[in-house]
Amino acid sequence: MTPILELRGITKQFPGILANDHIDLTLEQGEILALLGENGAGKTTLMNILYGLYQPDEGEIFVKGSKLEVHQPSDAIGAGIGMVHQHFMLVPVFTVAENVVLGQEMMRPAGFLNRAAASDRVRELSQAHGLQVEPEAFVKDLAVGVQQRVEILKLLYRQADILILDEPTAVLTPQESDELFKVMRSLVAAGKSIIFITHKLREVLVVADRITVLRRGAVVGTTTPAKANRSKLAEMMVGRQVRLEVDKAPPQPGEVVLEVRDLVAINDRRQVALDGVSLEVRQGEVLGVAGVQGNGQTELVEVVTGLRHPQSGSVFLVGQDVTGASPRRITELGAAHVPEDRQREGLVLPYSVADNLALQTYYRPPFAHGVVLQEGEIRKSAEARIGEFDIRTPSAATPAGSLSGGNQQKVIVAREFSRPIRLLVASQPTRGLDVGSIEYIHGRILEKRDAGTAVLLVSPELDEVLELSDRIAVMYRGRIVATVPADRVTKEQIGLLMAGVVPEGMEAQGVVHTVEATL
Amino acid sequence: MTKSKGKPKPKAGTGKPRAVPGPDAAHVLIQELTASPAEPSGPKRSWWRRAGRVVLVPALAVLSGLILGGVLIAVTSQDVWQAFRVSVLQGIGTAFVVVFRAYAALFAGAFGNPVQMVVALQSGDPLAVRRAFNPILESMVAATPYIFAGLSVALAFRGGLFNIGAEGQIFVGAITATYVGYALVGLPAILHLPLALAAGALGGALWGYIPGWLKARTGAHEVINTIMMNYIAFRLSDWLLTGPMMRPDSFNPVSPTIQVSAMLPRFFADPIRFHLGFFFALLVAYLVYWFLFRTTWGFNLRTAGSNPNAARYAGINTGRWIILTMSLAGALAGLAGTNEVLGVNHNLAMAFSSGYGFDSIALALLGRSHPLGVVLASLFFGTLRSGARRMQVVSGIPIDIISVIQAMILAFMAAPAIIRTIYRLRQPAEAEEEVLVRGWGG
Numbered sequence: 001m002t003p004i005l006e007l008r009g010i011t012k013q014f015p016g017i018l019a020n021d022h023i024d025l026t027l028e029q030g031e032i033l034a035l036l037g038e039n040g041a042g043k044t045t046l047m048n049i050l051y052g053l054y055q056p057d058e059g060e061i062f063v064k065g066s067k068l069e070v071h072q073p074s075d076a077i078g079a080g081i082g083m084v085h086q087h088f089m090l091v092p093v094f095t096v097a098e099n100v101v102l103g104q105e106m107m108r109p110a111g112f113l114n115r116a117a118a119s120d121r122v123r124e125l126s127q128a129h130g131l132q133v134e135p136e137a138f139v140k141d142l143a144v145g146v147q148q149r150v151e152i153l154k155l156l157y158r159q160a161d162i163l164i165l166d167e168p169t170a171v172l173t174p175q176e177s178d179e180l181f182k183v184m185r186s187l188v189a190a191g192k193s194i195i196f197i198t199h200k201l202r203e204v205l206v207v208a209d210r211i212t213v214l215r216r217g218a219v220v221g222t223t224t225p226a227k228a229n230r231s232k233l234a235e236m237m238v239g240r241q242v243r244l245e246v247d248k249a250p251p252q253p254g255e256v257v258l259e260v261r262d263l264v265a266i267n268d269r270r271q272v273a274l275d276g277v278s279l280e281v282r283q284g285e286v287l288g289v290a291g292v293q294g295n296g297q298t299e300l301v302e303v304v305t306g307l308r309h310p311q312s313g314s315v316f317l318v319g320q321d322v323t324g325a326s327p328r329r330i331t332e333l334g335a336a337h338v339p340e341d342r343q344r345e346g347l348v349l350p351y352s353v354a355d356n357l358a359l360q361t362y363y364r365p366p367f368a369h370g371v372v373l374q375e376g377e378i379r380k381s382a383e384a385r386i387g388e389f390d391i392r393t394p395s396a397a398t399p400a401g402s403l404s405g406g407n408q409q410k411v412i413v414a415r416e417f418s419r420p421i422r423l424l425v426a427s428q429p430t431r432g433l434d435v436g437s438i439e440y441i442h443g444r445i446l447e448k449r450d451a452g453t454a455v456l457l458v459s460p461e462l463d464e465v466l467e468l469s470d471r472i473a474v475m476y477r478g479r480i481v482a483t484v485p486a487d488r489v490t491k492e493q494i495g496l497l498m499a500g501v502v503p504e505g506m507e508a509q510g511v512v513h514t515v516e517a518t519l
Numbered sequence: 520m521t522k523s524k525g526k527p528k529p530k531a532g533t534g535k536p537r538a539v540p541g542p543d544a545a546h547v548l549i550q551e552l553t554a555s556p557a558e559p560s561g562p563k564r565s566w567w568r569r570a571g572r573v574v575l576v577p578a579l580a581v582l583s584g585l586i587l588g589g590v591l592i593a594v595t596s597q598d599v600w601q602a603f604r605v606s607v608l609q610g611i612g613t614a615f616v617v618v619f620r621a622y623a624a625l626f627a628g629a630f631g632n633p634v635q636m637v638v639a640l641q642s643g644d645p646l647a648v649r650r651a652f653n654p655i656l657e658s659m660v661a662a663t664p665y666i667f668a669g670l671s672v673a674l675a676f677r678g679g680l681f682n683i684g685a686e687g688q689i690f691v692g693a694i695t696a697t698y699v700g701y702a703l704v705g706l707p708a709i710l711h712l713p714l715a716l717a718a719g720a721l722g723g724a725l726w727g728y729i730p731g732w733l734k735a736r737t738g739a740h741e742v743i744n745t746i747m748m749n750y751i752a753f754r755l756s757d758w759l760l761t762g763p764m765m766r767p768d769s770f771n772p773v774s775p776t777i778q779v780s781a782m783l784p785r786f787f788a789d790p791i792r793f794h795l796g797f798f799f800a801l802l803v804a805y806l807v808y809w810f811l812f813r814t815t816w817g818f819n820l821r822t823a824g825s826n827p828n829a830a831r832y833a834g835i836n837t838g839r840w841i842i843l844t845m846s847l848a849g850a851l852a853g854l855a856g857t858n859e860v861l862g863v864n865h866n867l868a869m870a871f872s873s874g875y876g877f878d879s880i881a882l883a884l885l886g887r888s889h890p891l892g893v894v895l896a897s898l899f900f901g902t903l904r905s906g907a908r909r910m911q912v913v914s915g916i917p918i919d920i921i922s923v924i925q926a927m928i929l930a931f932m933a934a935p936a937i938i939r940t941i942y943r944l945r946q947p948a949e950a951e952e953e954v955l956v957r958g959w960g961g
Binding site: 111312325327328329331337339344345346347348349350351353355359360363364366372373375 | 813814815816817820821822825826828829830831832833834835836
């Protein structure tokens with residue numbers, strides 16, 4: 001049988017980097033093909049070529065056996081290829097049906113939108129594939145997982161046979177991910193074919209029929225879940241043996257370093273983002289904050305690090321009241337902060353690596369005498385950090401913006417970890433990094449913990465929180481639903497807590513310290 | 520539901536996760552305009568190649584401006600049209616002759632006549648020597664206020680702020696300097712001159728402080744407020760010159776002449792106006808350079824300008840630096856006005872500035888917001904301005920053509936893509952990087 005989609009010898013050269021190197025890929029009718037690879041392996045480039053956003057330097061694309069020229073996304077859509085991007089493209093104030101038909105509206109003769117027909121069609125599609133979406137609902141009222149299904153509906157409405165899902169689980173809770181996998185199964189059962197882009201090993205083993213692994217722009221191999229396991233896949237992705245589990249010594253909690261009491265704060269849109277949050281972090285322990293992104297974690301970190309003023313409540317750092325204190329005072333008391341968005345907050349991209357490494361301490365000796373910057377000292381210290389933290393950069397004078405994401409993150413880690421610190425606030429410390437860098441940064445964080453630093457870790461990656469934390473606080477809608485010891489909780493229980501549900505029996509076990517979920 | 524959603528971001532990788540109030544459009548513009556191309560400065564690329572790439576676009580912008588100016592001169596010349604009536608070839612020939620004569624006059628007017636210089640030097644007659652060298656000295660006189668005003672806009676750009684208010688700051692600086700210049704009597708020059716300079720800087724600083732404070736405390740946009748402050752400054756000077764500061768024995772709106780002790784000393788006898796202000800401007804340019812790139816203050820300012828979020832994260836009080844940056848920018852522009860009063864005019868008249876403050880935006884862009892670049896750009900603009908007078912006398916081409924050339928240079932600087940397309944330049948490394956980041960983020 002002819003495969004529904006075949007890529008032959010796709011090559012794309014970017015200046016300095018071969019993004020895709022003669023990639024061959026086949027997608028059979030009615031299967032889920034997982035495209036697995038680290039960040040920077042070329043997955044997105046390949047899919048952007050398929051979708052017409054880039055032109056390949058070499059190679060051909062065949063759909064159902066006939067050659068397809070893709071110059072723009074409309075060519076791909078015309079050939080039945082549809083893509084769900086990582087960031088949804090929906091109009092929040094429109095209904096589901098309106099979003100779905102947008103661009104291919106059903107019209108009444110006089111040129112008016114035929115809403116009823118649109119709703120019927122959307123309901124039909126939704127039922128046929130088990131998507132459970134209400135056509136009349138407004139998108140802004142829907143959960144992220146449901147919004148994603150609206151994106152899928154858009155493709156189905158446009159009669160796409162080949163669905164590309166780009167990192168679809170990045171924004172979902174584990175339960176929502178499982179829901180998505182069910183939907184994917186029912187789609188292939190109905191004859192659709194899916195390319196599922198991810199870097200999460202667990203997911204490909206659960207849902208894929210076949211797995212193609214990319215590394216440095218080339219196909220390393222294709223396998224099936226039956227023949228593979230996590231460590232084998234990781235080895236294919238990275239090209240060497242990877243320790244997936246972190247070995248860590250039992251925690252030695254000491255004095256309370258950070259204490260947060262009844263914090264209330266609003267976000268940039270003037271909505272309540274923190275609604276009475278209390279927690280404490282002790283010396284030598286990692287407190288992980290789990291939760292779906294957007295449930296107040298960002299604001300919690302901002303308040304603790306002095307970047308946001310709380311409405312009420314208090315923050316104590318090493319016994320001192322730092323509620324509403326300046327970021328510099330908090331830094332000088334021994335707090336380090338790995339920010340959520342390295343390019344937005346953590347780095348000044350046009351600045352050199354050396355200047356970025358001095359960003360928190362440039363005004364103090366040895367980097368400054370009085371007001372005069374000591375460039376020699378800054379460069380010397382930077383060169384030492386570059387060696388110690390293995391930052392891959394042509395020189396200390398290279399602008400931080402031209403480093404890869406992993407190396408940019410290493411610059412931040414090197415800067416924050418090189419000071420004597422008592423509290424480490426790490427917000428999504430491995431976001432968008434490859435397996436090798438993740439392994440490295442996790443090791444460094446645990447090193448700090450073992451040296452007696454208190455660590456507040458915030459991450460939407462549940463695996464990361466579970467691996468590193470000694471205790472886990474789960475946030476939902478600006479509250480901490482529960483704080484549980486990491487070794488006495490399952491992933492499923494955390495998943496339920498992330499959705500605001502306290503699993504049965506947890507209270508009885510006595511592992512839940514605070515339950516404030518009023519839903 | 521607090522997830523950000525529906526963000527139209529077709530390419531994954533660098534997407535911001537939250538709907539945050541990002542830098543506004545003007546801010547982004549400033550960053551694009553002032554960012555030196557970020558180059559991987561490995562050992563392979565020598566410093567002069569990097570310097571060459573930084574200078575390339577401004578140099579080509581100047582060249583293009585001059586070429587287009589030449590086209591304008593040709594098409595507005597009666598001689599050229601008449602020659603075209605005879606034959607196309609003759610028309611083209613005449614066009615070249617006309618443009619060549621115009622530019623020759625322009626540069627002779629700006630730099631002087633080398634033959635005359637040599638003859639004057641050989642004759643040893645001091646008067647002849649001064650006359651021969653006056654054109655180039657006059658160009659430096661014209662460049663001096665440009666240097667101050669250009670530094671003002673450049674410093675604000677470095678701090679992420681768009682100072683459209685240099686013109687108003689020039690007026691206020693000139694007013695305060697004039698007042699101190701004529702009202703204080705009996706001081707020795709060693710005290711009076713610095714006092715008058717300081718007064719001018721303070722006046723300009725006040726005019727920068729107000730929009731800076733408004734921006735830091737209320738978020739009011741500095742572009743709007745500096746424009747408004749310009750109008751206030753113009754009308755303030757009109758009122759002062761027709762009232763409190765009007766020369767008692769005059770019916771014209773002119774201030775009294777300042778005391779000799781407040782004048783910037785001139786190096787030669789009249790009519791050569793070359794004065795100490797030029798060297799003072801160079802000194803200030805060096806100080807601005809040192810401040811921006813060698814001190815922690817400059818680090819604060821540049822960080823707040825390049826990435827305000829990272830600046831806050833690094834413990835920099837960005838609000839305070841907005842106010843300081845605008846005040847410093849105002850002080851520099853104030854010195855431009857002060858220089859004109861204390862060095863050239865010796866009094867304050869209405870509309871004395873003739874747009875230095877607006878030209879300075881072009882200077883800062885042409886000079887890539889670097890003090891050295893600003894000095895070079897100012898020398899160039901000063902040359903154009905002083906040479907244009909002679910061009911008008913010799914070839915009858917109006918001085919305004921210079922404004923057109925300046926405007927075209929500015930347009931080319933603001934849209935470097937045009938220059939890159941015309942001259943088939945490679946995109947800077949920064950842009951390549953962007954493609955990589957976007958397309959490469961797995």
